[in-house]
Amino acid sequence: MSDIRIMLIDDEPHVLSALQRLLRQHPPVPGQPFAVEAYTSPLAAIEAAQERSIDVVISDYRMPELDGVETLRRIRELQPQTGRILLSGSREFDTVVDAVNVAQVGRIVIKPWGEVELVAAIRDVVETRRLRLENAELADEVRAQRGLLSQQDAELRRIENLWPGITRVEWGADGSICISEKDVIDTGFGRSPG
Secondary structure (H helix, E strand, C coil): CCCEEEEEECCCHHHHHHHHHHHHHCCCCCCCCEEEEEECCHHHHHHHHCCCCCCEEEEECCCCCCCHHHHHHHHHHHCCCCEEEEEECCCCHHHHHHHHHCCCCCEEEECCCCHHHHHHHHHHHHHHHHHHHHHHHHHHHHHHHCCCCCHHHHHHHHHHHHCCCCCCCCECCCCCECCCHHHHHHHCCCCCCC
16 A cells, blocks of 8 residues: 655645645545655645655646646646545636636645545545556456457556656657756766765
8 A cells, every 4th residue: 555645736835734734634545654845836746746656636726926726737637547636715617617627626625625625625636547547457357358448558557557657758750768967966977976
């Protein structure tokens, strides 16, 4: 059983602290370990989502760099199976429509949130994500059994769901694998000993 990975995004540090405190008091799945990453910058959060799998993202709507809908849309492009919750002080219809249509948000929670409501939303999104992944895996098994999908392709899809981006390789025109400077720095290659 792996940790449930939760990403919190809000430009106000006290809101992030309140969310972390709420999660410590009311774990997403009682008895299952979880890890929380908190970001005051939506751009930094999106960058982090390119590097590791996230189960649930909870984002504020109004932030200076990007609004919550755009932030969640970009994370959805990187990790379609990630559960998405939008926190908003606004009850405007356009905000709700954009959240659902553009970012495919699973839940919208109005600020100030009620503790019970937010905990229920988080638990619902975690369970919905688990069921989606399980259904996708079972569907791939059936496709493989019917010969519609090779075992290798089914395994690649399963791995991609666990670690988004891991199966994508950038190829050069000559058939070589392209490695960016960022990849070299992040993996520690190219560093001088010392």
